[in-house]
Amino acid sequence: MGAAGAAAGRARPRGGQGGHRAGLECRRRGGCSRLHRGLHPPSAPQAGRLGPGHTHGPRPGLPARDGGAVSRTGRGPSLQRQLLLWLLLPQIVLWLVAAFGAYRVAIRHADDAIDASLLQAARSLARQVRPTASGLFVDLPRSAQDILAADPDDRVMYAVSAPPGQLLFGEARLPEPPGVGEPAQPRFYDAGGPAPLRIVALDLPLRSGAADGTAAEGLMRVQVARSSASREQLARRILLDTALPLSLLVALMSLGVWAGIRAGLAPLAELQARVRGQTAAAGAARLAPISLQAAPREVHALAGAVNELLAQAQSSLALQQRFVSDAAHQLRTPLAGLKSQTELALQGTQDPTLRVRLERVHESALRAARLVNQLLALARAEPESAAARPAEPVDLRTLLRELVAEWVPRALAAGVDLGLEEPAGEARLLTLGSGLLLREAVANLVDNAVRYAGPGATVTVRMTAGDEGWCLEVDDDGPGIPEALHERVFDRFVRGSASGEGCGLGLAIVREIVERQGGSIGLARRPGPGCRFRLTLPAAR
Known part of the structure; x- marks a missing residue:
């Protein structure tokens, strides 16, 4: 100094x-x-x-500053979430429908398989029944009976009656088939109770020799039953064998859909980052247009609309800044003259009342000059002016x-x-x-x-x-x-x-x-x- x-x-x-x-x-x-x-x-x-x-x-x-009034995350629904729902929800519904259909088909095939095995067993058992002079003889070895009763959870029960309803051999608890059937035609039916059963009934014509040498004809009924649990187990096995690969396929498709949606929406995320970068970049000279070369046509249209908005905002900001700067410059000279004139007037007057009024005018001129100076400083600090230096x-x-x-x-x-x-x-x-x-x-x-x-x-x-x-x-x-x-x-x-x-x-x-x-x-x-x-x-x- x-x-x-x-x-x-x-x-x-x-x-x-x-x-x-x-x-x-x-x-x-x-x-x-x-x-x-x-x-x-x-x-x-x-x-x-x-x-x-x-x-x-x-x-x-x-x-945008911490605690500012602008929220960067909208409150509306997410497009990605909506697309996932629209694409995955129908897939899941279709998967459930397919699983239910597969289960019904599995039950039907299991029924067909069990019915075929029951019918085969009934015919085999019928071949073991031979008429004799004293009645009917069932030639069923003990080993075959043991095999049929080997699994207590899935026993095969049988009954032979002649005429139908009069038990000759087997289980007495097997219910009779509903209605009247045709001879030699198998009838399949279900029986409820603590242990549901699947039963086949086969009515066969029977010719036996009487003691006096005459022949008597009648019907013989052969029934073979099996627990329905085996049918349900088989259906579940078929369902699992079908549903597990189907579930894996749905999961892979869901991942593919998710990846495809993310890839499809990536240009929107890039557009968001570009727009946000216009405000986040300190010292940005201007709101530059956004260019997305590899984006789809739909995103290009959105980027074009955003660019038009940015151009309008840029023009408005520039116009506002020029107005403030020009107005401040125009006001400096008359305010400086007003201050000088009031200072000279204060030096040349002794009237107390006039001095008070002149001092108020001088203070107002000082405040106006300070405001003008600060408006100019603010214009210099604006993004365009700051970036120009x-x-x-x-x-x-x-x-x-x-x-x-x-x-x-x-x-x-x-x-x-x-x-x-x-x-x-x-x-x-x-x-x-x-x-x-x-x-x-x-x-x-x-x-x-x-x-x-x-x-x-x-x-x-x-x-x-x-x-x-x-x-x-x-x-x-x-x-x-x-x-x-x-x-x-x-x-x-x-x-x-x-x-x-x-x-x-x-x-x-x-x-x-x-x-x-x-x-x-x-x-x-x-x-x-x-x-x-x-x-x-x-x-x-």
Whole structure:
């Protein structure tokens, strides 16, 4: 700093972090401390702080923030889930119908197989019956009887009666067949009870010789029965042998359907990622058209509609930005003239009433000029303007020293103790971005603290190295921001006090700039009353 700066005061360390007090102790009495190691107040334009604000919702060109009002997941039905239901549900229904049909077919084939075996057994048994002079003789070996009764769970029962209903041999518990059948024609029927049975009845003509030498004719009934459990077991075996391969086929088809749906919807996922990338890409210069070369025609039509919407949004944003920028530029000159004229009028009048009115006009002109400057700063921080400036290394140590030195006179005039704490040494603290915009952001934070902390307050600009880069804090022990505004403190046109001089744009500008530079900003807790804004910026690699 020049001789005037050196005569303004002295430098003294502020305790704490091994850093040194490289800034300016601005107190109401004793003047201002001398800038450490010859800091020079820069000629950068003053950035007016506008009232407190908060975490605003996502804007075009900015990523959606945590806790924002935008939900990335719709509440409507999932197309993939609907397609899976539409394709898999009919398959499952058809599989159930096929399984039931297979079971019925298996039961029928089992019945046919058992009926054939019962009929064969009945005919074999009938061949063992021979008429004699004294009656009928059944020649059934004991070994054959043992074979028929070998399985207690699946016994084969038989009965021979002549005439029908008069038991000659076998089981007496076998029920008679319903109705009257034709001779030599088998009749199959089921009998219920504790153990259901499948029975065949075969009525055969019988000729036997009487004692007087005459021949007598009649009917002989042969019945053979078997438990229905064997039929059900056979049906289940057939069903399992059929259903298991069918189930495997359905599972493979379901996997194929799922994979096909995912592959078919992949262009939609790519389109979603491209659209989301338009807002997630920090510093995007414009909402570029989306191109999906390998996508189906239907997705190309959707991408074309999205591109038309993006083009309209881009045009609207550009028009809005040009309007704000042009209006702000047009207003600067008449506002500067109004300020000059009111200052001259105040110097040339002694009328108290007129002076009061002129002072009010002058204050209004100052507020309007501050609003215009901040609108211009906001226009510079917009995505298109920010992307137009290539990122460059910015030395935060130099930037903060110059900025704090610039703010010494204003802090003195407000009765505020302003200081800078930085890491020890003279190493450069580099980040990539726009030095002009970063200076604007920090100036807004300092202006916010000096303006609202009040006379006698202490404002500290603190620079430390964090885990994710550089951590910059602007800390004051003033009245702080009301708890109700903590969630809205970075919103546009939100002020911490209705009686404040700001317009509610300062912190919105800060957030816009910081996020354009790849950083983040928020309110941090501090011991006691006051306010602490914490800003993080990525370190240059």
